[in-house]
Amino acid sequence: MxxxxxxxxxxxxxxxxxxxxxxxxxxxxxxxxxxxxxxxxxxxxxxxxxxxxxxxxxxxxxxxxxxSTPLEGDWRPDPAKLETLMKGRRSVRRYKQENLEPELLQRLLEVAWHAPTGVNTRQVRFTVIDDREKLASFRDELMAGIARLVREDALPEQLAFFGDFVKLWEEQCVDVLFRGAPHLLVASVSDKAVSPLQDCMIALSYFELFAQANGVGTVWDGLAKIAINDLVPESLARLGIPEDHTVGYCMAFGKPAVQYARTVQHQGAMIHRV
The missing domain is CATH 3.30.70.20 (Alpha-Beta Plaits)
Known part of the structure; x- marks a missing residue:
């Protein structure tokens, strides 16, 4: 009704x-x-x-x-500051070994879930690992699954480089998959949704910008997505992701252990006017 x-x-x-x-x-x-x-x-x-x-x-x-929050007066953020946020956003690959405050983490997720979806279906599901020890345990299981594929010579040829990640982890404890982040966010949507992949990517984009506005570092984690979704698919059940869901992408995040001093200088936008 x-x-x-x-x-x-x-x-x-x-x-x-x-x-x-x-x-x-x-x-x-x-x-x-x-x-x-x-x-x-x-x-x-x-x-x-x-x-x-x-x-x-x-x-x-x-x-x-x-x-509801009233939209009155000058409620929009300062355009110059928003531009600096968007241009100054960096993929963070060095994190402090501490959890985000639960209240902040919940707020990031609640705000990001306001992202638009195709035909307003609003079916994006956020699966989040909210504790660094939990993510460390999950990482160990995922690495063990990839290592098994390496031993059995079962890695797909185009993904053979994951063997190097296993070697780095086993010999030097270098975490290439999650970059030492304390948290992981997986966006998934029912296969029946109108635009599952697009909905996930838009939601994660909202999450990233609001996270970085709150001083939280993020990294788009395509390697984790491949490892979870393609190489060790049993990990989907471990995360509680429904079988009828499409995994859009993953994002690692947490308190950054690095601070950048300036924006980068990309070349001009590729624009085709019709």
């Missing part, structure tokens, strides 16, 4: 909610907006009507407008 309700004492009948409905399921009756029962199935549950109402007269999905 959509639980779509209008507070007629607050509604000015401006029509903004009806005009902004991307699914075109809203109409008006006696000047007040409504969603007919036969049209409810077509609702995207995007909450555009809820967000656009200037007086807070619209309620949907049982939500109270008073519980």
């Amino acid at each position: 959509l639980q779509f309700k209008i507070d007629k004492d607050k509604c000015t009948r401006c029509g903004l909610c009806v005009a902004d409905c991307p699914a075109h399921v809203m109409d008006t009756a006696d000047g007040f907006p409504l969603i007919a029962a036969e049209k409810e199935a077509g609702c995207y549950r995007c909450q555009h009507c809820f967000a656009v109402c200037p007086t807070g007269a619209v309620s949907i999905l049982g939500l109270d407008p008073q519980d």
